[in-house]
Each structure stands twice: as C-alpha cells, then as structure tokens.
Amino acid sequence: MSKTVAFHLQKGGVGKTTISGTLACQSALDGFRTLAIDCDPQGNLSSWFLTDPPKYELADVLQGRCFARNAIIPIEGIDNLHLLPTFGIGGTLKNYSETKLSEEPFILQDLVREIGEEYDHIVLDLSPGLGRLERSALIASDEIITPMTPEVFSLDGLEIFIDELQRLKKNMRCDVKHNKIIINSYDERIRQHRDIYSAAQSSGRFRVYRIPVDPLFRKAQEASRAPQMFKVRGRGLKAATAEAIDELDRDIWV
Ligand SMILES: Nc1ncnc2c1ncn2[C@@H]1O[C@H](COP(=O)(O)OP(=O)(O)O)[C@@H](O)[C@H]1O
Numbered sequence: 001m002s003k004t005v006a007f008h009l010q011k012g013g014v015g016k017t018t019i020s021g022t023l024a025c026q027s028a029l030d031g032f033r034t035l036a037i038d039c040d041p042q043g044n045l046s047s048w049f050l051t052d053p054p055k056y057e058l059a060d061v062l063q064g065r066c067f068a069r070n071a072i073i074p075i076e077g078i079d080n081l082h083l084l085p086t087f088g089i090g091g092t093l094k095n096y097s098e099t100k101l102s103e104e105p106f107i108l109q110d111l112v113r114e115i116g117e118e119y120d121h122i123v124l125d126l127s128p129g130l131g132r133l134e135r136s137a138l139i140a141s142d143e144i145i146t147p148m149t150p151e152v153f154s155l156d157g158l159e160i161f162i163d164e165l166q167r168l169k170k171n172m173r174c175d176v177k178h179n180k181i182i183i184n185s186y187d188e189r190i191r192q193h194r195d196i197y198s199a200a201q202s203s204g205r206f207r208v209y210r211i212p213v214d215p216l217f218r219k220a221q222e223a224s225r226a227p228q229m230f231k232v233r234g235r236g237l238k239a240a241t242a243e244a245i246d247e248l249d250r251d252i253w254v
C-alpha cells in the first residue's frame with residue numbers, strides 16, 4: 001500500500017510545486033518507487049520535469065481516454081521517479097474539473113488506490129484555490145502538508161485553509177492528516193519571518209519546518225533537474241535547504 005501526500009494551501013506562489021517536486025525527487029533518490037501527479041491545470045510540475053511533450057495527460061486518464069499506465073512517464077535521470085503529467089497548454093484538466101468532476105468527486109481517490117499497488121509513495125501537486133479539483137485531490141490523500149511563505153497575511157491564509165479543510169473532512173467523511181506546515185523562503189535575519197515561525201509553532205497543532213530562500217530551486221527547475229542533483233559553478237543547494245529536505249523526507253514517509 002502506498003502513501004499519498006498532497007502539498008496545499010489555497011494561495012499561489014508559496015512553493016507547492018517546488019516542494020512537492022523536490023520531495024518526490026528525494027523519495028525516488030532514496031530508492032522508493034515514487035509517482036508525482038500533476039493536478040494543476042497550469043502543468044508547472046510537468047514542465048519542470050519533462051523536456052518533450054507527453055502523449056497523454058491526467059485528464060485523459062480521468063475521462064477514460066487511456067489507462068494510467070499509458071500516461072505515466074519515467075523521469076529521465078532520476079531512477080524510481082514517475083510522473084502523471086498535465087498539459088499546461090492545450091490541456092483539458094481545467095475544463096474537466098469545471099464540468100464532469102462534480103459528478104465524480106472520488107475519482108482521484110479511486111485512481112490513487114488503483115495505481116497505489118505499483119508505488120511506495122505518491123505526491124500530488126495542486127493548483128491554488130479550493131475548488132472541486134483541489135477538494136478531490138485532498139480527499140484522495142493520506143496526508144496534507146501546508147507550505148506557506150512568511151508574509152503579513154500568511155497566518156490568516158492558514159486559518160482559512162484549516163477551516164475549509166475541517167468542513168471538507170466532515171462533508172466527505174474523510175480523515176486526512178494535517179499536522180505539518182512548511183514555512184518556505186524563510187530568512188532567519190528577518191524579524192517578521194521569525195515572528196511568523198514562532199506564531200505557527202505556538203499554536204501547538206503543527207510541526208513547523210523551515211526551508212530557506214535558495215536560488216538553486218529556480219535554476220534546477222529551468223534546467224529540468226532534481227535540485228538535489230544540480231549544481232551551478234560547483235555549488236548545490238544550501239546546507240540548510242538540504243537539511244530541511246532530509247528532515248521532511250524522514251518525517252513524511254514513516
Ligand atoms: N525556497 C525557495 N527559495 C527560492 N525560490 C523559491 C523557493 N521556493 C519556491 N521558489 C520559487 O518561487 C516561485 C513559486 O514557487 P512555486 O513552487 O511555483 O509555488 P506554487 O506552486 O505554490 O505556486 C518559483 O519560481 C520557485 O522557483
């Protein structure tokens with residue numbers, strides 16, 4: 001049985017794609033059969049890891065146009081990592097989620113259960129918002145981890161998410177775990193960042209992780225590479241970034 005983890009907050013630009021992609025790579029590098037599913041109609045995770053356009057996408061699988069195994073692609077250069085992609089341009093996931101998905105809210109859960117036999121770990125990258133598509137991905141998950149950036153309204157955004165998630169769990173009779181927060185693009189020198197970290201910790205409800213600002217993420221994404229395996233002029237990820245990834249990797253998959 002595989003474990004499925006989604007990284008989500010309704011806000012954009014907080015690092016959902018960066019963190020889900022990096023942790024999927026880490027799981028694969030550790031030797032686990034790992035599947036990343038791009039559930040974002042913008043297809044950012046897919047354009048990160050794929051250099052050639054795929055033949056099929058997630059929406060094709062959901063609409064019965066192909067089998068999951070026909071759409072899943074092994075990622076070049078990263079053993080054990082597979083991707084179920086979404087086309088950023090010309091894709092049908094957005095249209096599908098706005099039309100047919102309402103009749104089948106458990107379709108992603110069914111898919112994850114069906115292909116879970118073949119994977120140890122499944123990672124879902126979601127789009128911002130809390131519409132039908134995100135809801136169906138959240139109820140397909142065993143655990144949701146929330147990345148946020150240390151900004152003025154970030155704790156409000158977290159409260160809103162907790163509230164919505166509570167309602168979703170009740171309505172859908174689902175018991176997904178949500179007890180980890182990642183403060184992304186954290187800078188210890190900035191007081192506001194330290195304050196937001198303390199406030200998140202003091203709620204007592206969450207284990208709070210910090211990932212520093214690290215320009216290597218963007219560069220690895222531009223080069224279609226795993227950040228852990230990528231170097232620019234001989235330098236890889238910052239030591240603190242690598243430590244945060246290791247810590248998360250250890251805690252998530254237990
Ligand atoms: N820790 C970080 N340090 C520096 N840049 C980051 C970090 N995390 C994310 N980014 C950059 O921020 C941008 C938004 O991140 P992304 O993962 O796409 O957010 P989301 O998926 O939540 O919209 C991307 O350009 C990404 O490379």
Ligand SMILES: [Mg+2]
Pocket residue numbers: 016017018040044126127
């Ligand atoms: Mg994203």
